[in-house]
Structures are given as C-alpha cells and as structure tokens.
Amino acid sequence: MLKQLYIKNFTLIDELNIQFHQGFSVITGETGAGKSIILGAIALLLGQRADSKSIKQGCHKCVVEAHFDLSRYDMREFFLQNDIDYDDTDCIIRREINSNGKSRGFINDQPAAIGLMRELGEHLIDIHSQHQNLLLNKEDFQLNIVDILAKDDDIRQAYRQSYEAYKAAVAQLEALKEEIQKNLQNEDFLRFQTKELEEANLVAGEQEELETLTQMLNHAEEIKSSLYNTSNILIQDDGGLVNSLKEACANLHNIEEVFPEIKEQSQRLEACFIELKDISHDVDRQVDKIDFDPKQLDDANLRLDTIYTLEKKYHAATTEELIEILAELKKRIELFDHSDENLKRQQEIVEKLEATCRQQAAKLSRQRSVAAKKIETELLKRLVPLGIAKARFSILLQEKPLSHDGQDKISFLFSANSTTDMQPISQVASGGEIARVMLSLKAMISGAVKLPTIIFDEIDTGVSGRAAEMMGQIMYEMGLSNRQVISITHLPQIAARGTTHYKVSKEETDMGTISNMKILTTEERVAEIAQMLSGSNITEAAISNAKDLLNIK
Structure with missing residues (x-):
C-alpha cells in the first residue's frame, strides 16, 4: 500500500510530505484546490508522460517520490527478474523532471526505464476516474471483468497458445497457396530454367x-x-x-x-x-x-x-552459386508437382489445430458463462442498496469467430426498472447508474485481485443521498481486507465513511498560489463535512448533521 507521498515543485505544490494509511481514506477540497494535482503526481510515478510545464514556476526541477509497503503482496519475483533491490516494507519509487524536459525514474534508488515503472505501477495502484466509467461501454473491458472474476488465467493461457499455433498454421497454408499460385503462373519458365541449368552439367570448382x-x-x-x-x-x-x-x-x-x-x-x-x-x-x-x-x-x-x-x-x-540456384528451382518444381499433397497435408494440420483451439475456446466459454451468472447475481445484490432496487442486469455471451481472446462476444445488458427491456448498458444507463455499476464491479474485482491501492477519482458523480451513503459503505468495506482505498469526493456521505480524512486547499502567497494537503482532526472533519453540507455559511444544523454522519455524539 501507499505509505508516504513526497512532492516538491510540482505545478502549484511547493513541497508536500504526507503519510497515508490502510483502510478507506477520503480526500476533499473545493474545485480547483489541487486534488487533480495530487493524482497527476501519482500518475507520474506510474509512468505517465512527463512535461516540463509541470514544474512549479520559477523552479528548475520537480520531484515526486512514494513509499510503498508490499509485505502482504509477494512481489519479490518482479524485482528479481528486473535485477532491482527488494525491500518489501519500503519500496521507493521516484520521478524527477528537469526544466529541459528530460525526466528520470528510480525504483529503490536504482535508475529505471519509464516502461518498467509503468509495469510496476500496474501492480501497485489502480486509479479509477470518471473517464474510466466510459470503459464500461467497451466490449474488451466487459470481457476483462468477466475473465478476472472467472479466474480463468490458466485456461486463457492454454487457449492463447492453441490460437497462436492455429494462426501460424493458417498463415503457412496461405503462404503455401500463394507460392503454388505464383509457381503455376511461372511454371514454363521455371522448367525452362531448370532444364537449362541441368543441361550445363555444372561441377563445383x-x-x-x-x-x-x-x-x-x-x-x-x-x-x-x-x-x-x-x-x-x-x-x-x-x-x-x-x-x-x-x-x-x-x-x-x-x-x-x-x-x-x-x-x-x-x-x-x-x-x-x-x-x-x-x-x-x-x-x-x-x-x-x-x-x-x-x-x-x-x-x-x-x-x-x-x-x-x-x-x-x-x-x-561462381558455379557453386549456379548449383544452389538449380537446387532451389528443383525445390519449387517439386512443390508444384506435389502441390495437392502439400496442400492437403497443411490443411489437415490447420484443421487439427483449429479443433484443439475450439475445444480450448469452448472450455473458456463454459468458465466465463458460470462466472457471468455469478456476476449477474452479485451485482444485483449490490445495486439494490445503492438505490436501483428494480435494476435488471444480464451478461450476454454470443459466439464470434475465433480471436486472440476466445470465441465470446460479451455484452452487458441493463435496465433500471422492471418494465423496460434490457439493452446494452451504454445506451440506457445514466451517469449516476453507470458510476454505481462500476463501483460494484470494482468491489467485486478487488476481492479477486490483490491490488494494494485503489484510488477513486470522483466516481460518485451523479449520485446523492442514500445511494452516496451506500457507495461510501462499499468503499469502506473494500478497505477492510488488507487493502487501501482512497476516494476523492465532493459528497459528505462518502467523506464521512473514511477512516482517514485529507483536505486539499490552496492559498495565495507572495510567491503565488500554492496547494496544500493535510490530515484533518476530528473537529476539522466535522467542520469540513458541515461545509460540504451547507456551503461556506456553516450552520448549527449542518454541524449537527455532520456529527450524525460521523457518528459523533
């Protein structure tokens, strides 16, 4: 999990050194206060493209550094394979950007390529933003969700190997057909050349x-x-x-x-x-x-x-080269003379590999089908308390031509009520409904994938009231299983569920606008949530409501 984040001279941040904790944490602050800056700094550590414009005005270099605790996640093999020092209690990732646009990355103080940082980052943090909600419309994303929850890695690996062998055989068959066709067009010329060289009776040397x-x-x-x-x-x-x-x-x-x-x-x-x-x-x-x-x-x-x-x-x-050319011509003539046999033999190989591939694909489809039914049941259970009590959800699996990911075409069908026919979720679900579906899926995925840190960036857009409260509860429960969940939110119902509360703010100084982030005390949390409830004019009723949300007597 993310233990500590240090940022220096990054956009509006002069210097920030903040500790993070296990469980469910929330980050609040006014629009434009700098919450996205914090995410941008973390994204740099995950291998995002660097830009010298990110450096705070008047400075020559910015630094972003994070410390992670990996003791519960067994990642030693990654570090051994990439010849990087390994400390499971304190893994340090650092990114430095210079004013000339050049950037450097480090893992445990060893220089690391940005691609390697990106690969490691995929094992450490999952940042879910509002834009990722759009992924729910993508077939490959939907299929990936089913595969994760089906836990079908071994079956998919076996299928992929069969599919690659099958495609290679198909390519060989097409190449053979093309060569035979080419030889057919030049048959007379090939035979003339072969005869001419044979009659020369060439002898090496x-x-x-x-x-x-x-x-x-x-x-x-x-x-x-x-x-x-x-x-x-x-x-x-x-x-x-x-x-x-x-x-x-x-x-x-x-x-x-x-x-x-x-x-x-x-x-x-x-x-x-x-x-x-x-x-x-x-x-x-x-x-x-x-x-x-x-x-x-x-x-x-x-x-x-x-x-x-x-x-x-x-x-x-040389004569030796002429003899080699003659041998190649004879080979092409032989290919033509035995073209039917060669085609038949290669076709049999293709058919055999295709049969194996289809067997593996069918096995994968069965595993996905079982998982799809479980996902349907589990998702509906999660959507009811999120305020979509009449929701209907189904995963449609249709057969498609064999491809790299199998023979299944996946479609998530959804209806928010009992009277409307289910249609593809992207066509009928509102922004708030998609947000709740995505959170439910993330909660399910988090139980299947050991990912140390999940960050939700305003996933609650379009949600309010009781649904927001339940979303907060889901994220809180996700943070209970040796996992770190961080939510950037504008909703008091979600902010109140955090076990740790951070606030991002900005202030005007003689050196310009700077952004800060700090952990709130209990009293400061009450004031922050009250402000989220009633605005800048905090009323006694808002304070009372804030205490109720925080279960403070």
Whole structure:
C-alpha cells in the first residue's frame, strides 16, 4: 500500500510530505484546490508522460517520490527478474523532471526505464476516474471483468497458445497457396530454367580449373621455352649445374679423410646435389607435358563462355552459386508437382489445430458463462442498496469467430426498472447508474485481485443521498481486507465513511498560489463535512448533521 507521498515543485505544490494509511481514506477540497494535482503526481510515478510545464514556476526541477509497503503482496519475483533491490516494507519509487524536459525514474534508488515503472505501477495502484466509467461501454473491458472474476488465467493461457499455433498454421497454408499460385503462373519458365541449368552439367570448382587451364594454354610457348632453357642449364652435358655440382661433391669426398673438417660441408653439398638433380628431372618432365593444343583451348573457352553466360543471366558469381540456384528451382518444381499433397497435408494440420483451439475456446466459454451468472447475481445484490432496487442486469455471451481472446462476444445488458427491456448498458444507463455499476464491479474485482491501492477519482458523480451513503459503505468495506482505498469526493456521505480524512486547499502567497494537503482532526472533519453540507455559511444544523454522519455524539 501507499505509505508516504513526497512532492516538491510540482505545478502549484511547493513541497508536500504526507503519510497515508490502510483502510478507506477520503480526500476533499473545493474545485480547483489541487486534488487533480495530487493524482497527476501519482500518475507520474506510474509512468505517465512527463512535461516540463509541470514544474512549479520559477523552479528548475520537480520531484515526486512514494513509499510503498508490499509485505502482504509477494512481489519479490518482479524485482528479481528486473535485477532491482527488494525491500518489501519500503519500496521507493521516484520521478524527477528537469526544466529541459528530460525526466528520470528510480525504483529503490536504482535508475529505471519509464516502461518498467509503468509495469510496476500496474501492480501497485489502480486509479479509477470518471473517464474510466466510459470503459464500461467497451466490449474488451466487459470481457476483462468477466475473465478476472472467472479466474480463468490458466485456461486463457492454454487457449492463447492453441490460437497462436492455429494462426501460424493458417498463415503457412496461405503462404503455401500463394507460392503454388505464383509457381503455376511461372511454371514454363521455371522448367525452362531448370532444364537449362541441368543441361550445363555444372561441377563445383570447374570454373577455377578452366580459368587456370586457359591461362596456361595461352602462354604455352612461353612456358615451354622457359622450362626447356631451365632444363638445359641444369643438366647440360658440358658445364650443367648438376654435373658441376656432382664434380664439386666428388672433390670434397676425396679430401674428407685427410681434412675431416670439410665433412659437414661435403654432406650439405651432396644434399644440394640430390635436390637439384630431382628438380632437373621434374622440370624435364614438365617440358614434355607442355604442348599447345588449339582445340583444348577452344573447348575450355567455350565452356567458360557457357558458365559466364549463365552466371550473368542468373546473377551468380561462381558455379557453386549456379548449383544452389538449380537446387532451389528443383525445390519449387517439386512443390508444384506435389502441390495437392502439400496442400492437403497443411490443411489437415490447420484443421487439427483449429479443433484443439475450439475445444480450448469452448472450455473458456463454459468458465466465463458460470462466472457471468455469478456476476449477474452479485451485482444485483449490490445495486439494490445503492438505490436501483428494480435494476435488471444480464451478461450476454454470443459466439464470434475465433480471436486472440476466445470465441465470446460479451455484452452487458441493463435496465433500471422492471418494465423496460434490457439493452446494452451504454445506451440506457445514466451517469449516476453507470458510476454505481462500476463501483460494484470494482468491489467485486478487488476481492479477486490483490491490488494494494485503489484510488477513486470522483466516481460518485451523479449520485446523492442514500445511494452516496451506500457507495461510501462499499468503499469502506473494500478497505477492510488488507487493502487501501482512497476516494476523492465532493459528497459528505462518502467523506464521512473514511477512516482517514485529507483536505486539499490552496492559498495565495507572495510567491503565488500554492496547494496544500493535510490530515484533518476530528473537529476539522466535522467542520469540513458541515461545509460540504451547507456551503461556506456553516450552520448549527449542518454541524449537527455532520456529527450524525460521523457518528459523533
């Protein structure tokens, strides 16, 4: 729950440090006193967009900080997953806005992205304003209420997984149909391309081999001449290097016994002789191999022309890429040749997944239907003391095509009396009736969802008298179950039900208009509620009525 709120230099607030308590609290004050400013500051902590205009005039930075007690709500996993220090008795959220428009967020003094603050805020506070009453007209909001009270999270998760698998299979089927249709339109061309590449009998690496061969054949005479000259230099009968080296080796061998120191050089020279002799033989053999063959060169060039033409045509750089293109073409031809089989197989997969999805959807529908009946009964019980004794309420579930949230189309039907046919609630309910329906639903939801703090921002608009008193009682009861409920209200009947009463006021100072908030004492509560009853001219009767509302003797 919210324990403490600190605000500095935010719009009309110079500095505010206020403590909050468990149970049902009320906030009152004249219109324009600054109640919406308090909500705006809390909204910043929940990740709302920051604006430098929110900074108090003449200041360079504003700060909003809140302390929460999470000891009853088991939120450790959220902090562990996001690598944030965890203190369940004092969770601190802070937002700072600078005059340059930049803002920073912190969770337990660690920098935090605004999206993360928003995610955490959804677990901490639910702010219900008058505008949220309009949500009652939205089908997805109505469905969400049913799901919350049906406690169908596991079933919805199972359904969603089935639905995603089904939609993925449908997408694959459509893609397959599209590809087959595309291939059908290009069938002749695909088969021509496949035939052309197959007839080329491409071999990986042959382009490089052919390019090397043509290079050699184009320089055959030059190569042969160089090899022949080299061979002559090595093995010429008179003065050839091999014979000269052989003679030098013999000379050194002859003096090894009388000059032992030359033995190492003799061995090294002999090794050189052996190596040079081998080289000369290899060069001599290469001379015999090299021979200019015009036909072989023509054949190689013709083959390369074929390869180069295909590479240019198919935008490839190597024979390997051409071979890959051929493989892809064959795959597309095979897809066409077996299109009926492939379509049938994918269609069977779709039908199987659709059947599973419909089973899960039906299970979800049954759970929702049971919950809908309970909601109808419970809501009518709550509306009677709220002044709509003749109310009728029904939740209509109609089947719709499978979607991400199931196969149920939800509609809340309502009638405030017994003689008028029920119609969609948005078409027949007044503002006050919608407010009472929403409060009743919130009360029911609060029992199913562990939300630490609920703030009602003038939810009582359009309500008065006994109905207002009962609305206050409902909010009081909501605050009894380890929950914090805060209501911003203009109605004395609701204000009197609060266990803690705050007042927001504004005053003119030399520095301009400032807004303040404080906890009222018992005497101050009497005066505040009396003023709410009779206006600025507080009468003895108003004071007496205020004491009656507060059960003060």
